[in-house]
Amino acid sequence: MEPKYCTTIRHKKFSVADTLTSGQCFRWTEHEGRLCGTAFGRYVEMEQKGDGLTIHGADQSDYETIWRQYLDLDRDYDEISRIVTEKEPRLADSAEYAVGVHILAQEPWEALCSFVISQNNNIPRIRGIVSRLCLLYGESAANAQLAREEADGHAFPTPQALSEVSEETFKQLGCGYRAAYLTELSRRVADGEFDFDYIKNAPIDEARKMLLSLKGVGPKVAECALLYGFGRLECFPVDVWIRRAMETEFVGGTALIGSEYAGVAQQYIFEYIRRHPERFEKKS
């Protein structure tokens, strides 16, 4: 597929596969070693060999204006790893393990909506729901015909598009009790009640308060949306897995919470758990 853009990754430990399959977003699929999907209206396939990254379907302009920021390639994660480990030495294993995972700069609406769907749900099922929403209500990317899975070639639906979907339809698509949340959420956002650019730059507690005013958005979903969709790296989402880790590995709390890169540390912990689930299985 043309065009394609090749670059050398500065942060050599970066892993595009680990980053895109780390539970931050629910859209990318892997085919023959390529990560395939649509963001910002463009369908691309990403391929990494060592520190070489090829983005099939993107030209230099796309790279500079979209993918470089989306993958957070200009940030020094070695330095962040050092900073968070210094603040919390018990994190050293996780940080070393997961330093290849960057925090994605997703579109705010997609992150917010995806994590409303994620509540009390599991990742495969979340991915299925998101995929169906994209296929049915998301616009086709310009080169969507190249997509290996049809839904991968569709953008995440806009708030306007979802505001026209009935609650009953959301249920039929497997959203369960979250259907009512999606209905109200997309209507309020489509009505312009939320200025995402304002939330992006607002004082963090004000940003939290605004998101928490949405039905279906509690503390965890708000933190995820802020971290993955609004670029607020200090946010620290606590799900059942992180809670278990706090009860075993980080007894007594951690100085990380509230610090500048708490969200990155959280992602390192999550990644560590994800790769060693047997160490964190639910206690009976």
Place this chain on the structure above:
DNA sequence: GTCCAGGATCGGA
């Protein structure tokens, strides 16, 4: 059949 998942809401103490 039971338990669980990147939880939030609600009513009652």
Place this chain on the structure above:
DNA sequence: TCCGATCATGGA
């Protein structure tokens, strides 16, 4: 303020 029940759904 805090706590338990409840909320759909599909996989283990």
